[in-house]
Amino acid sequence: MATISTTATVQSNPQQACPKSETDSMAACDATPCTPCKEDVGWRKIVRNFTPSWFAVTMGTGIVSILLHNLPYNTTWISHGLAVAFFILNVGLFAVFTGITVFRYALYPEIWKAMVIHPAQSMFLGCFPMGFATIINMMIFVCAPAWGNWVVSWAWGFWWFDAALSLATCITVPFVMIHQHRPGLQAVTAASLLPIVPVVVASSTGGIVAEALSNPDHAFITLIASYILWGIGICFSSMVLALYFHRLTIHSLPPKEAIVSVFLPIGPLGQGGFGIQQLGKVSLKLLPQTTAFTTAAPGAVHGGEILYFLGIFLALIMWGFALVWLSFALISIVTMQKFPFNMGWWGFTFPLGVMATCTNMLAQDLNSTFFRVMTMIFSLSVCLLWLLVAVRTLHQAISGEIFFAPCLKDLRDKQAQAGSDRRV
Secondary structure, three states: OOOOOOOOOOOOOOOOOOOOOHHHHHHHHHHOOOOOOHHHOHHHHHHHOOOHHHHHHHHHHHHHHHHHHOOOOOOHHHHHHHHHHHHHHHHHHHHHHHHHHHHHHHHOOHHHHHHHOOOOHHHHHHHHHHHHHHHHHHHHHHHHHHHOHHHHHHHHHHHHHHHHHHHHHHHHHHHHHHHHHOOOHHHOOHHHHOOOHHHHHHHHHHHHHHHHOOOHHHHHHHHHHHHHHHHHHHHHHHHHHHHHHHHHHHHOOOOHHHHHHHHOOHHHHHHHHHHHHHHHHHHHHHHHHOOOOOOOOOOOOOHHHHHHHHHHHHHHHHHHHHHHHHHHHHHHHHHHOOOOOOHHHHHHHHHHHHHHHHHHHHHHHHOOHHHHHHHHHHHHHHHHHHHHHHHHHHHHHHHOOOOOOHHHHHHHHHHHHHOOOOOO
16 A cells, blocks of 8 residues: 655754745745744645545544444444444544545645656555445445435446446556556555455446346346446456566565555455356346346246356365455565554455455355354454554544645655746
8 A cells, every 4th residue: 555654753943934825835834943834733634634645534434333343243233323323433434534535626726636646645545435335335235225216226326436436446547557657666565456446346336236126127227337347347347366476476574564455455355256156146136037048049048047056166276265355465564564554454454344245245145154253353354444544544544644635745856846826
């Protein structure tokens, strides 16, 4: 994941006051010790340094709510109490983060381009649709049973928006990386998966929404679109995983600051395994209600059954491969021992969480006690990791250490060369 570091502390001088004009302020702040400029303190510092990586918090919080709601060994106070509390927290965080993000680019429009072309920060654009997808899932799980089918209609509309945004991220961010960055093999990290995984997440969410839709035609369209998204994401992720494994064999593990990124390969495998099972489950129920396949092949009445069993088969393969990457990740963390805290630590939660959802789906489809127990182990681990990372994040957010945007340094350098008076 992208490296997050603390900002440099500027020493104050009681005999030196910051100049009032923006031009003088930029020159003085870069050349002489002075009191912090207005852009480096208070709410402006938070807004200016509010990077897309903050939406990884909503991804982690959202997956915790989903896991708590769907635990194989569950109680009402967890599935309808604690899970709902995390869902409400996630909605609140997502709304606040979205508001700050919009304000950031409205107040500092030049930061948008600097962020998009930054080789690390642009990868986190995929966190927005993935965080939004967790909210859509919980709308189906929690809100629809309590409030009625109108929630499903809203969730369906939200899903189309999320799917379009995920597809746009999957296509544009890798293209910018190819065209603009051209990184060497050593610079490749598993963070390259972040703009690709959203389409896999969207396909899984599409399966959940399709199952809840009462209109078979709407459900069928959603199912087909979800299969397409699943194929795009899994094929693309497979290429990146091969490239990343090649990088590891040549250049060893990532640096300490990005070591948590070794957990990211679990994401597309775990989410993909859950998604293909969910789509197969929907196909089993939905295809007999439609004319799919029967026009071209009137005797093809077992299409849903084939897709259902194929989904379980593929999920088992992907779960096993995810287990290999999880082993690599755990060994890497133990080998590295000490590594600094940054926003990349949220990479502990979501990948392991989606692997837990895949495990839980296998437990249901296979009626397996083993997979139920593994689901409980993974889910408990995710909850504990969420608590650890949330406490550390809150502590550094209060102190202001965690608010740092690497793309701003590149923008300042360009503005300095161009002689711009605009300070960011």
